Amino acid sequence: MRSIFIIKKKVIIIIFCVLAIVGILVYFAVPFLSVKHDKELEESLNKLIKEDNSKTIDIGDLITYDWERAYMFYPYTEEADMKDILGLKFHDPVGMALRDDVELLVVVKDDNTFEYAKIQRGNGDLSMGVEYITPKNDVVEITHP
Numbered sequence: 379m380r381s382i383f384i385i386k387k388k389v390i391i392i393i394f395c396v397l398a399i400v401g402i403l404v405y406f407a408v409p410f411l412s413v414k415h416d417k418e419l420e421e422s423l424n425k426l427i428k429e430d431n432s433k434t435i436d437i438g439d440l441i442t443y444d445w446e447r448a449y450m451f452y453p454y455t456e457e458a459d460m461k462d463i464l465g466l467k468f469h470d471p472v473g474m475a476l477r478d479d480v481e482l483l484v485v486v487k488d489d490n491t492f493e494y495a496k497i498q499r500g501n502g503d504l505s506m507g508v509e510y511i512t513p514k515n516d517v518v519e520i521t522h523p
Contacts, residue, residue, distance in 0.1 A: 382460070383417075384415045384513070395456070403437060410495070413468065413469055413471045413491075413492040413493075413494055414491070414492065414493050414494070415420070415471065415493070415494060415495075415522045416441075416458040416485065416493040416494060416495050417495075418518070419440050419442075419485070419493070419495040420495035420496055420497070422440045423435070423437075423440060423483070423495055424459075424486065424497060424498050424499055425453060425496065426440075426503070427498075427501045427502040427504070427520055427522075428501040431522070432516050432520065433519060433520055434518065434519055434520065435504070435517070436515075436516050436517055437511060437516045437518050437522060438511075438513050438516035439516075441485060441493075441495070443454075443489065444487060445485050445486065445487050445493075445513060446486050446487065446488050446490075446513075447485075447486050447510040447512050448484065448486065448512075448513065448516075449461075449463060449464065449482060449483070449484045449486070449508060449509070449510045450481055450482070450483055450504055450505075450506050450518070451474055451481065451483075451484065452474075452481055452482075453474065453477055453478040453479070453481070454474070454475060454476075454477070454478065455474045455475065455482075456474075456475045457469070457470040457475065460474070460484070462508075463509070464486065466482065466490055467486075469491065470482075471494055472494075472495050472496060478496065478499070479494040479499055479500075480493055480497060480498060480499060480518075481497040481499060481503065481504055482495075482496060482497070483495045483496075483497060483504070483518070484520050501522070501523075502520045502521055502522045502523065503521045504518045504519070504520060504521075505518065505519045505520075505521060506518055506519075507519065515520075
């Protein structure tokens with residue numbers, strides 16, 4: 379009878395240790411897997427669109443980190459479509475499927491993590507003319523209302 383108690387106690391300790399290890403791994407892995415809001419890029423883009431009468435923006439001049447490519451998602455884009463286009467696991471941080479007030483610029487960094495910026499549509503719309511832009515081909519057109 380006493381040996382059953384000792385075995386149950388050891389099993390509980392092992393389960394607790396495994397859960398603790400998994401919890402620690404999740405805690406440290408989540409920041410690397412999440413989509414990050416690039417507020418600096420967002421502010422710069424929205425300011426340029428609102429205040430500048432130019433017809434193009436060199437996005438690469440505004441991105442301050444190493445990046446591979448950037449995509450523009452337009453209102454009512456479903457998260458599943460974003461995942462298909464990006465070819466990577468992605469969580470839509472702003473609910474684009476239900477929004478018509480913003481466009482979403484998603485920047486894929488060299489390590490396959492994401493940064494995003496919301497572009498307010500009232501001052502102008504951005505158009506890439508291609509599926510995505512790269513650091514070598516980073517010009518985006520602006521259509522003012």
